[in-house]
Amino acid sequence: MDEETRDIIRRRLVESLGEGKVLWRAADTVLYRKDTYRIDFEKEYEYIPDFVVLPETAKDVETIVAVASEHKVPLVPKGGGSNRTGMLVPVNGGIVVDTIKMDKVIEMNPQDLEVTVQPGITLKNLEEYLNEHGLTLTQEQGSQRMATVGGAISTSAFSRKNQKHGTIANRVMSLEVMVAGGRTLRTGPKVLYTSTGIGLHHLFVGAEGTLGIITEATLRVEPYPEAREMVLAFFDDFWKANEAAQRLMSSCVTFTGAEAYETEDATVFGAPAGKNGLFYVGFDGTRGEVEAEKVYVSQMIRELGGVIADETHTRAYMDRYTEQWCGARVATRFEDVITAYVPMGSIQEFYDRLWDDVMKRHDLKPIPGEKYSLDVGRYKMVGGRYFLPEDREGWQRYQAALKDVAKLAIELGGSISSCHGVGIQHKENIRLEYTDVALDLMRSIKRALDPDNIMNPGKKLPDE
């Protein structure tokens, strides 16, 4: 951006929003140069936003989008900054729109189980607000202290309660979105079901800020359950826990979500020594149904040789398991995580080929005790953590491995990314997952809403 345009934009933004909501000095904007994704190591912090703005209202966002549209300047909407795939990197500079101050509940209607919020409210704060009113959003993410409603919708985020309650994608009733030109779009009436119109709100679920900036979301909520319980169990290894997961999926139990994973030391969770496979199943609902399901699942686990944790350890695990991955870990460790979607029947083949072939070939090492994790439910996620190399040659191996992991997941009938979206990380590899016709249609939708490609350019869709 040339100096003259920069000056004009700065004056326009400051006049309309006020000095406190517009940042442009390098010291103030440095933290907006990257997110948790380890972009090409030599280029980290190289992408610099021209401005960071901190809107408080939809009107503020309208002004920002109008100014950016007039000057054809890129806009990068930002929520909590917890995405893992580089969605916030300002690859073409421009204006980062940080929604941190748009964190209010606008309206709540307990009778109709609806809440309308600004996009920058964190999932955790919204959940606490709803709980005080006897309600719950049911969107449980490891990142819920950081992740916002706008970010969760825009990444079509995964919830650990997906088996029973779906994910945030199923909770969106209506959105207000600022699209290019500074036009306000209301996607449809604030109802959960309607057979009128074309479901426009679906377009923005998982759009990664590439179609517009969400300024308001109306979401369907649920009554807070009478009972919430968990069965926590230990197996000899991940594969025995996976067997329990397979059995659970073929039962009729209405669990909220479940996870099987490998852990280096399960004794901290109350396991006897030598049991490295951990398995938990969550339940909620009325007291009677939850108790009955717990008994059924506990019996099933014992039949498969699992050891059930005692009540104290189960409670402790339940209280902390949603927060088990803290943001600090992501910021301080050189690691990455696989979050592929693979059909239940192909999990063993996926892991065998992943660790014994793909990762070995590219010389990428698993983090001890974190090779395997499986989120079980409607939106199953198959994961594993590995160390990232720290040099240029290693970076190229890492990129090649990403492509081979994508090929493997797709060959087995799955998807590259079950919840972390595309961002920059998978941008090229989604060519493997979609036909040219499908990609062309996605580009046409983007062009219709954003003809000058100012909405989070360089993310989500591969270059033409």
Ligand SMILES: Cc1cc2nc3c(=O)[nH]c(=O)nc-3n(C[C@H](O)[C@H](O)[C@H](O)COP(=O)(O)OP(=O)(O)OC[C@H]3O[C@@H](n4cnc5c(N)ncnc54)[C@H](O)[C@@H]3O)c2cc1C
């Ligand atoms: C420790 C950790 C645990 C995690 N656990 C989970 C998990 O359990 N489930 C899961 O799905 N993901 C998880 N993630 C990934 C991440 O938290 C999710 O993708 C999350 O939903 C992103 O929300 P955010 O507010 O941080 O979005 P950001 O990272 O700020 O942005 C993500 C995308 O949304 C867009 N966006 C944000 N706000 C708006 C808006 N108002 N309008 C339009 N576009 C917008 C941005 O442009 C960007 O493309 C985890 C990440 C970490 C670091």
